[in-house]
Amino acid sequence: MVAPALTAWDVAAQTPDPELPMVTVADLGILRSVEQDGDRVVVTITPTYSGCPAMREIGADLRHRLQQAGYAEVEVRTELAPAWTSDWITADGRRKLAGAGIAPPHSAPARHGPAPLNLGLTRRAVQCPQCGSANTERSADFGSTACKALYRCADCSEPFEYVKEI
Structure with missing residues (x-):
């Protein structure tokens, strides 16, 4: 061989x-x-x-x-444990996502004790990968896959996906 x-x-x-x-x-x-x-x-x-x-x-x-x-x-x-976290996405991976028009995730919430029950009422601003504006709004909780949500930029009017932080 x-x-x-x-x-x-x-x-x-x-x-x-x-x-x-x-x-x-x-x-x-x-x-x-x-x-x-x-x-x-x-x-x-x-x-x-x-x-x-x-x-x-x-x-x-x-x-x-x-x-x-x-x-x-x-x-x-x-292998399921430890569970994957979006924090494991590399800096290069985050750049590639943004370059493809997909907003990379924020840092994942700390995993100490039980998850807070906020029912998604508190959301951090997601930056538009097209124009960089933080003036965006979530239009759907799920995108083409369960790990993404749909957003629209209020400044440039472009729709985009966001990889959810977990």
């Missing part, structure tokens, strides 16, 4: 998210670990949301890419 040109981590890290193809699984912080033993690789990923429908596609894409890169045996594991 010919040694792969890229490390298993490098190959896995380049895998795009199927719902947000401008970012990779590494950019999103869902790629937790890549363990390599010769031509056997074990990849561990964490979903952004429990029951995320993209996980099956991400796993299949990781297996395919790693096998194409020369790794004969690839196992993809899903």
